Amino acid sequence: MDFAFDARTEELRARLLAFMDEHVYPAEQVAHEQRERLSSPWENPPVVEELKAEARRQGLWNLFLPDAEYGAGLTNLQYAPLAEITGRSPQLAPTATNCAAPDTGNMEVLAQFGDERQKKQWLEPLLAGEIRSAFAMTEPDVASSDATNITTHIRREGDEYVITGRKWYISGAMHPDCAIFIVMGKTDPDGPDIRRQQSMVLVPRDTPGVTVKRAMRVFGYEDHYHGGHAEVIFDEARVPVSNLIGEEGGGFAIAQARLGPGRIHHCMRLIGMAERAIELMCRRAVSRDAFGKALAQQGVVQNWIADARVAVEQLRLLVLKTAWMMDTVGNRGAHTEIQAIKIATPRTVVGILDRAIQLYGAGGVSQDFPLAELYAGARTLMIADGPDEVHQRSLARREIKKYL
Template structure:
């Protein structure tokens, strides 16, 4: 078995590691300082625009998109180690490279399913990093872990106009607080009576400035508002009218599009989570080597040594599973890699939360403070046990696949 990265991956890794050291890590404190001085906490710090310009100049742009017409044309296996590196600074690096969710998934949807007009109007400025976007799926009134529960309605106008009318309430719509978020991809029901519950839903593009669309409030995540990410909003659609040409693909295709969107999204999250774990291990080791308790360095305490060793073993295991999943997606497709995608979605957030928790413990009070990135990293990793389908949904599906072999 050959575990080596190919020449292009190694070359991009070297450039990206240098970019992180020279530009991203120094910008972390600057970005937070600029936010505190800004007139609005949702304004994009100037340093992020500087990072984006430098990333474009260095050719570190749109690395996530395998379509060479629109992106870097990398395979999942080539992109995996690059996404891991960006995970070491998950609030800055992905957006600097135009590889941040939810824009990545939205660009993939438009590249795969968008009309020429939709690509021209929305995909091109997203690819250029000129605008941001949001994906409106989750709802507060229903169990959104089952996407067939979605209640938002997308109905053809009864007055004969060539329009759709949207009514519904969404929440935890990532990126929606960013004033540069110019378009929403909204999932709703066009045919709630359809006997096939997976053909009831559709997706449609809704410009932010459309009358009846209200970004009502910012939702916190364990108390964090995620300003650098663009926040997470509650959004109301009250008789929102958009042209029928804003429909993505065709009526009834929303569920299938969502599945196509979430597959790559899940593995991208897992790739970045490994980078978060690596950052936690580095911080844990530095802290343990520099602090003394009860007459000896923390690094000499047996329990701390066990935490560090276990973290290293866990990360090496997870990385191999993620790389195997990426390779399968490239060779047999997302459907062929379904079991592995579910496996990494279950295993990676859990394990990384545990590693981050140990790193917090080694840092003591500093671990839960704003002086270190660990608390915010922990909140992000813990949230990924819910995002893109909670663990229990993936466990249920994975168990069913295993049990089929014995029936």
């Protein structure tokens, strides 16, 4: 593995770093002030639309999508350092560059599995940033860490599918521009293969029988910039059979194909969040005195900063190795590494953010600094895309199998 970034990656990194310094970081406080004046908390502050227009003008758009026909055509290894940079401002930068979840995963699904009509109707406006989308998989009444538990029913009646079920923590669903749901449910609940019971269908938000019931909070935050997280009810919602993505019974496989890149994208951004935390720790440490000397001279603070730097360097190498393997041997061949970074990255970054919060004292848990909101996002990723324990179980089984 060559650790040097290629010429295209270096060029994009330079442009993206300049975009962050010149546009994104100055917009953080502006967006916060504008949001307080909006009629709906789910609307984008005007500065977000300005950032999106500037990112498109600079060619910093759809960087996540490896399909050159629709996206930037970057490999995972090329995209990794770019995603890390956007992770330093996770509320603004991913949205500004049209690289925000859940739209990224949904665009990947449509690009890989959608038919031409579905791509024309839904993928193209998503790529243009004209609409938003949601991925409706998690359910409140079952252990959704095991996707075979899903109870949402998708039954066929003639030329229509009828969807009934209850979903929650459906990211993006509160956003007024969210126009389409990708819904995972069971088309063959009694089928002999539990991984062939599920299918995915496209359900427009304005479909009769679809109710966005309420916003779900994450540690008290409503996560406005990602369109919130909603509880959604599907009550006999009807869509054409042509809204099926792929084939009946293919939902579980599509979900796995979607979640692989999603997991590494989250880990890439988490490293950027950790870098932001280290920067904030250092700035605080050199600007505050306690007990007769600067915090930067306190041994415990020095240990926190040193440990954070070591941990981030370790994580970055593991994430880059995983990206390289996904590019060279495919997602299936990199399965162990994907699980490893999904386990290691969120928990390590949570620890770094926790120390940063401690260093800031009361300010660390306040709205005046980004640390508390970063912590909430990082801690959530120990659950999202499969809880750590599920990945540990699978990875351990794979290791043990070598000795059986």
